Amino acid sequence: MPRLGDLDLDRHLRDPAIKANFVTPMFDLIAPRYDDFTRLFSFGMDRGWKHELLTVALAVWRAGIDNSRSTSDSAFNAVDLACGTGDIAFALAAEWRASVVGIDASQAMIARAQSSLTAAGSQAGPGALRFVVGDLGATGLPDQSADIVTAGYAYRNGPPLQQALAESARILRPGGVLAVLDFYKPANIVWRSLFVNYLRLAGNAVGWWWHREPVAYGYIAKSIETFVSAADFTQALHANGFGVVDVRRKLGGGVAIHVAVRTAERVT
Numbered sequence: 001m002p003r004l005g006d007l008d009l010d011r012h013l014r015d016p017a018i019k020a021n022f023v024t025p026m027f028d029l030i031a032p033r034y035d036d037f038t039r040l041f042s043f044g045m046d047r048g049w050k051h052e053l054l055t056v057a058l059a060v061w062r063a064g065i066d067n068s069r070s071t072s073d074s075a076f077n078a079v080d081l082a083c084g085t086g087d088i089a090f091a092l093a094a095e096w097r098a099s100v101v102g103i104d105a106s107q108a109m110i111a112r113a114q115s116s117l118t119a120a121g122s123q124a125g126p127g128a129l130r131f132v133v134g135d136l137g138a139t140g141l142p143d144q145s146a147d148i149v150t151a152g153y154a155y156r157n158g159p160p161l162q163q164a165l166a167e168s169a170r171i172l173r174p175g176g177v178l179a180v181l182d183f184y185k186p187a188n189i190v191w192r193s194l195f196v197n198y199l200r201l202a203g204n205a206v207g208w209w210w211h212r213e214p215v216a217y218g219y220i221a222k223s224i225e226t227f228v229s230a231a232d233f234t235q236a237l238h239a240n241g242f243g244v245v246d247v248r249r250k251l252g253g254g255v256a257i258h259v260a261v262r263t264a265e266r267v268t
């Protein structure tokens, strides 16, 4: 495997045809430290954000549930896109009693999620849980087969947003809920510069310290700069057939939670 530092990150982020050639080996490299890194880098806030993401999504799901279907027997199907080591998928299975498929492009991430599942055994939750290597932009799942789709720090790392959201809309049934947590480009230029530069410096330092590859975490800053703002993400959801129910901005718009419902008619 080439050293990440030898690859031209800007070129890989600009060109969808080769983006995964950088992103997937990078996540394979950092998979063993990913959970520690996420906790450290978010100053412990990641866990609270994910809890809030799922709490809001569940409330939206319950509010929209068909009256003919009782909530007590509403075992539902969830898909966790870019599941990483699987924390959102485990929470869905354990707390929501959902049947969950976790999908991730990184073999190393899926291996870690799978070994946690094996270790947890029946403690993983009453719902069925499985992890597969795959692409969030082409999941291979049937049309309208999911009631809930979750995406934690997913779309920024994946294929073009338009393709990814169209795929999420395809697999969600009408009325299904999409719950997204990610980093975005803050709208305020001064704050954006401070936020992105902090992530760049801290990411480069930790990347060098843990992996002797500064870009392994310095990537986050670059990926935010080439991604959209939280407001533009809301627009992209509307354009792809989602009704946006709730948007919660954190850290001055550097992080946001979006919860949306797949409308009956796709706009695109």
Ligand SMILES: C[S@@+](CC[C@H](N)C(=O)[O-])C[C@H]1O[C@@H](n2cnc3c(N)ncnc32)[C@H](O)[C@@H]1O
Residues within 6 Å of the ligand: 020, 023, 024, 027, 028, 038, 081, 082, 083, 084, 085, 086, 088, 103, 104, 105, 106, 109, 134, 135, 136, 137, 151, 152, 153, 154, 157, 158, 159
């Ligand atoms: C920052 S991690 C997020 C992990 C987890 N969802 C969380 O919330 O902590 C991003 C994940 O996206 C995955 N990923 C990147 N591109 C992907 C793609 N095209 N399809 C599926 N997963 C992808 C990476 O392998 C990585 O595990």
